């Protein structure tokens with residue numbers, strides 16, 4: 269059996285690993301690589317190594333893949349599926365039911381961004397008289413992925429190719445996220461591989477805790493936050509309350525840029541709890557992003573993924589994401605009307621790093637008023653508007669105009685949906701040291717992987733690798 273690491277290898281995007289056994293090829297995840305434009309295009313367009321010029325360096329042709337297994341719907345794990353299908357893949361894509369539904373809306377949204385990106389670039393190219401480009405994929409390509417999904421619930425072992433079975437366990441990261449166990453009959457010897465996808469955290473507001481797994485021959489684990497420690501989840505509710513109360517006192521608005529999937533629902537659910545317990549006075553809350561509104565609908569369809577507390581609310585006919593003064597906004601007109609309200613309110617809008625979407629309008633209208641608060645609840649990559657806000661840069665360019673940053677800026681790190689160093693070490697610690705042969709660290713940068721690998725060696729695991737893109741292991 270051969271294991272090839274194609275993406276999220278010493279980096280955090282483009283999750284993609286290939287298992288070759290018994291003449292079959294199984295692809296674990298098919299994520300979008302997100303980086304500088306030219307490099308991203310090259311990597312996402314070609315399922316090749318290097319520059320793709322030498323066909324002997326080809327990892328695989330999409331038509332040669334027998335099955336795809338998807339750990340969860342985040343774009344860095346699912347976002348290159350439309351390219352895979354566009355280039356000839358016609359086989360099944362195994363995922364949990366919630367992942368299938370979330371992937372449906374997220375891939376369509378990603379296609380829209382690809383199309384907008386291409387037309388923006390084409391306007392510039394046309395002016396210079398240079399040849400135009402095609403988007404990586406379009407809406408039609410994204411839609412053509414949907415019929416290939418085969419949904420498999422947690423704990424239902426399913427044969428996906430000759431001698432290969434898959435079982436999903438709850439990863440506690442986002443709705444539907446799975447730890448993927450592959451049980452493989454490799455020339456008569458049974459071997460198990462556990463792939464974490466992204467590992468979640470214990471105690472997140474909506475989801476169950478990640479399941480404990482204690483046996484596998486090989487572990488492929490994410491390492492995003494190796495060597496890093498999150499604020500405790502318990503502080504989330506109190507801090508949210510404190511910041512909103514402070515802003516209400518000033519008569520201001522709280523603007524929260526948030527990722528549409530999971531973060532938005534965690535915030536609305538936490539606000540629901542705060543209003544219910546009268547910890548906050550009644551002020552209107554607006555969720556203003558079409559993807560966030562659609563994602564919340566998908567959450568409502570999958571109570572089987574909720575923890576006991578949220579599940580009980582659903583049974584009692586209490587909508588975890590809906591309460592008297594929360595408004596889900598779909599149309600641009602309704603979004604614009606928010607500017608006419610001059611009283612305290614909360615706006616939750618996307619994109620999470622303030623790179624696109626309606627959040628830009630809300631920021632443009634509100635960053636310069638010291639009464640307001642911009643609450644940053646997620647990771648902000650370098651060179652994004654979100655990062656400039658976190659850095660409290662005095663002048664911000666938003667939608668082509670300059671604005672002074674005078675609003676209060678608050679950062680909250682307790683919302684992270686990723687395991688931190690202690691969570692990762694705790695997860696691996698459950699595995700039987702004698703049975704586990706190799707640990708492969710993926711989905712992490714060098715520094716984080718080194719920190720994690722050092723701790724894992726200290727607790728008795730020796731064969732730890734951090735593969736580079738293209739590395740192949742015979743196991």
Ligand SMILES: [Zn+2]
Pocket residue numbers: 340342441442466
């Ligand atoms: Zn993820």
